[in-house]
Amino acid sequence: MIMKQIQKKVMAIIILLSFCFSTNYCGAQHLDWWKDAKFGLFVHWGLYSVTAGDWQGHRYKGNEHFMLYERIPWKTYGTIAQRFNPNQFNADQWVSRAKNAGMKYIVITAKHHDGFAMYNSPSSSYNIVKMTPWHKDPMALLAKSCKKYGIKLCFYYSLGRDWQDPDVPTNWPVKAGRSNTWDYPDEDGKDLDKYFHRKVLPQIKELLTQYGPIGVLWFDTPELITKVQSRELKAFIHSIQPDCIVNSRIGNGLGDYTVQEQKIGGKINLHPWESCVTMSGGWGYNKYDTSWKSPELLIRQLTETVSNGGNYLLNIGPKADGRFPDSAVSRLVKIGYWMKKNGQAIYGTHPWKISLEKIVSVHPEKSIGKKEQISLVHGMQDVINDNTSKDIIPEIRFTEKGQGNSATLYVFLNSLLEDRVLIQSLNAGDFKKIQKVELLSGGKISWKQTDAGLKITVPRVKSGDINVRVLAIN
Numbered sequence: 001m002i003m004k005q006i007q008k009k010v011m012a013i014i015i016l017l018s019f020c021f022s023t024n025y026c027g028a029q030h031l032d033w034w035k036d037a038k039f040g041l042f043v044h045w046g047l048y049s050v051t052a053g054d055w056q057g058h059r060y061k062g063n064e065h066f067m068l069y070e071r072i073p074w075k076t077y078g079t080i081a082q083r084f085n086p087n088q089f090n091a092d093q094w095v096s097r098a099k100n101a102g103m104k105y106i107v108i109t110a111k112h113h114d115g116f117a118m119y120n121s122p123s124s125s126y127n128i129v130k131m132t133p134w135h136k137d138p139m140a141l142l143a144k145s146c147k148k149y150g151i152k153l154c155f156y157y158s159l160g161r162d163w164q165d166p167d168v169p170t171n172w173p174v175k176a177g178r179s180n181t182w183d184y185p186d187e188d189g190k191d192l193d194k195y196f197h198r199k200v201l202p203q204i205k206e207l208l209t210q211y212g213p214i215g216v217l218w219f220d221t222p223e224l225i226t227k228v229q230s231r232e233l234k235a236f237i238h239s240i241q242p243d244c245i246v247n248s249r250i251g252n253g254l255g256d257y258t259v260q261e262q263k264i265g266g267k268i269n270l271h272p273w274e275s276c277v278t279m280s281g282g283w284g285y286n287k288y289d290t291s292w293k294s295p296e297l298l299i300r301q302l303t304e305t306v307s308n309g310g311n312y313l314l315n316i317g318p319k320a321d322g323r324f325p326d327s328a329v330s331r332l333v334k335i336g337y338w339m340k341k342n343g344q345a346i347y348g349t350h351p352w353k354i355s356l357e358k359i360v361s362v363h364p365e366k367s368i369g370k371k372e373q374i375s376l377v378h379g380m381q382d383v384i385n386d387n388t389s390k391d392i393i394p395e396i397r398f399t400e401k402g403q404g405n406s407a408t409l410y411v412f413l414n415s416l417l418e419d420r421v422l423i424q425s426l427n428a429g430d431f432k433k434i435q436k437v438e439l440l441s442g443g444k445i446s447w448k449q450t451d452a453g454l455k456i457t458v459p460r461v462k463s464g465d466i467n468v469r470v471l472a473i474n
Contacts, residue, residue, distance in 0.1 A: 030243040031256055031272055033152065034216065036348040037104035038306050039339075040154075042276055042315035043094075044283040045138075046112050047080040050320040053286040063383045064284030064317075067114050067163055071182045074164045077114060081131035089322025091141035095149045097324065101332040102339030102346070105152035107218045107313060110139065110207055112156070113178075115164025120210070123202035126164055138322075143211040152215030155207050159200065159249065160223025167195040170223045178223070196229050201236060208240040217244055222251030230254045247274070257311075263387040264301060265308050268351045274311040277301060277388055279328055285317035292327045293390075295334035296415065297372055299468045301388060303412045306346055307355035307397040334466060341441045342470040345410035349399035352409060357396040357425050359416075396423055411471040419457055426454035426473070440470045 048064040055070055062069035067077045098106055111117050117127035119139040129137050139155075146153040162168045163180040169190040170178040176187045184190065208214055217237060222230070230252040237244050248255030257272035264275045279298065281291030293301075298314065305312040316328045324332075339346070372390040397412040413421060426434065428449050437447045443459040454473075461467045 031245060034105070034245055034257070034311065035272060037152070038311050038346050038349070039103050039302060040105040040107060040311065040313045041098040041101075041103045042156075042283075042313045043106065043108040044112070044156075044285075044315060044317045046109055046118055046284065047077065047084060047114060047116050048112075048284045049318060050080050050084050052320065053288045059288065063282040063286055063289075064112060065383050068178065068180075073183050074115065074180065078116070078126065078131065078164075081116070081128070082133070084128070084132040084320060085134050086138075086320060086322030087134070088319075089136075089138060089141075091138065091145040092148070094318075094324070095142065095145040095151055097329065097332050099149045099151055101336040102343050103151070103314075104347075105154055105215050106142070106146065107154040107156050107216060108139070108142065110155040110157050111162075111203065113158045113161040113163055113221070115158075115162040117203065119207070121203055121206055123206065124199060139207075139211055147212065153211065153213075154216035154218055155214060156218045156220060157200075157204065157207070158221060159219040159251070160221045160225050162195065162199065165195045165199055167191045167198075168223075172221075172223065178221070192224055192226075193229070196225070196233075200233070204233070204237065205240065208237065208244065214241060214244050217246050217250075219247060219249040219251070219255075222249055225251040227252040227254075260310070262385045264305050264389075265310060267308060268355050269309050270351070271309075272311075273309070274313055275301075275305050275388075276313040276315060278315045278386060279331060280317070280325075281384055281386065283315055283317055283383070285319050285325065289317075291386075292331070294372060294392075295331050295338075296466050296468065297390065297392060298331065298335060299338055299466050300392070300414050302346065303397045303399075303414060303468065304355075304389075306349060307351060307399055307412070309351045338466045338468065342468075344401075345399055345412065345440065345470045345472070349401045349410065352398040352400045354425060355397060357398075357423065359394045359396060359421060394418075396421070396425075398425075409473040411473060413456075413458065413469045413471065415467050416458070416461075416469070419460060421456050421458070422453045423456065424453040427451055434473055436474045438472045440472055441465075445471075 044064060048066060053059055055066060060066040060070055110119055115126060117124055119127065120129040120137040121127040129135055143153050161170060161178050166184045167190045168179065169187050169192060170176060172178055179187060181187060230250050231254065234246060234250060234254050237246060245256045248258040257274055260273060260275045262277055265273065279293060281289045302312045316324055318324050370392045372392060392415050394416050395414045397414060399410045401408045411423060428451050434449050437445065439445050439458060446457045448455045458469055
């Protein structure tokens with residue numbers, strides 16, 4: 001009898017471990033820091049930053065994908081490295097600017113679709129250390145600065161596209177649609193498994209062993225990666241760094257969280273997800289790109305994302321010399337000023353019962369708002385693909401921290417055109433009695449909870465401040 005009981009317990013443990021391995025259930029806590037962080041910096045930096053919109057005397061299409069659209073042989077494309085000398089790069093400055101803006105993690109392109117490694121890759125000489133006059137590894141410098149400032153370092157890696165390797169077929173939007181067919185025309189002769197074991201696994205090992213703890217491996221475009229390869233890759237990652245998160249673009253439904261590119265979910269989703277959005281029109285630096293979103297629009301997108309349960313990953317394309325564009329720096333400063341006052345309504349929060357309430361105004365003409373006019377830099381569908389709303393319309397959004405009677409409800413008053421607002425969702429009939437209402441940015445407010453809703457009068461926004469104010473309600 002005792003032996004049978006022991007056997008049953010052993011079998012139960014085996015089943016539990018199998019369940020954990022197959023669903024990642026036991027390691028779910030490794031997502032906690034990421035879910036609490038809410039806000040990260042995306043950085044697209046590579047050889048395309050050098051050309052910055054021009055190729056051989058003409059303005060190119062495709063932005064950071066221009067090697068594909070111009071059909072440039074990879075060896076010719078690689079000669080751009082001879083002009084890549086980012087002597088203004090300052091890792092401390094990058095990381096401190098992200099931290100001061102309220103960002104908690106940085107995702108940077110370790111290898112984009114062009115196949116060029118932006119780090120010291122022993123397995124491939126096609127990298128920034130070997131091929132540029134700079135001869136430095138920016139990832140090593142960033143790793144040191146991230147540790148200094150308490151920021152999680154994460155790597156982007158193009159998985160199913162690589163225009164330097166001879167064995168990478170694609171199928172989007174048609175067969176060979178994103179393949180290098182000018183250097184390697186035999187699409188049917190390509191062996192993806194050779195690329196996977198010759199380049200992907202060695203480089204992933206390098207990224208996980210050369211720079212300390214990595215928060216996320218942010219894969220892109222799995223294309224024809226098989227389920228067997230996705231499983232092997234995820235197991236390989238966790239054999240080196242068990243706590244490393246992987247996004248859904250590892251392929252075949254095996255990611256820890258899903259990605260929405262250049263769009264934001266319009267409803268609450270309690271499964272982990274992230275919106276990656278450009279601060280300007282494109283991902284990589286392009287001197288023709290003037291499509292900069294205003295700080296107010298960026299904060300609105302942050303509140304929209306977080307109120308629906310997601311993370312907001314905001315992209316900047318640094319210049320070839322290593323500096324952030326001035327337009328990006330000024331926006332980071334403005335965002336940081338807002339986050340210092342209101343960040344508690346972002347970090348560690350979860351969605352409330354609703355994410356959005358439309359404002360009812362006593363002056364209907366003041367509820368119309370405006371729309372930012374953003375012109376797009378010359379490009380293609382999969383490069384310039386910003387589908388986020390540009391509307392600056394008065395609205396109310398919600399997040400919550402804690403549970404039950406100890407919970408705090410945060411109310412975002414986005415782009416108010418009046419000093420008074422009625423929050424219908426907080427009426428005395430549907431919402432418990434409110435004890436305290438504070439404006440996180442400071443200043444006197446008056447409020448009254450009625451059957452119609454919570455009536456609030458707030459101070460006017462100071463000149464130069466972002467018109468997104470936050471209430472904390474206990």
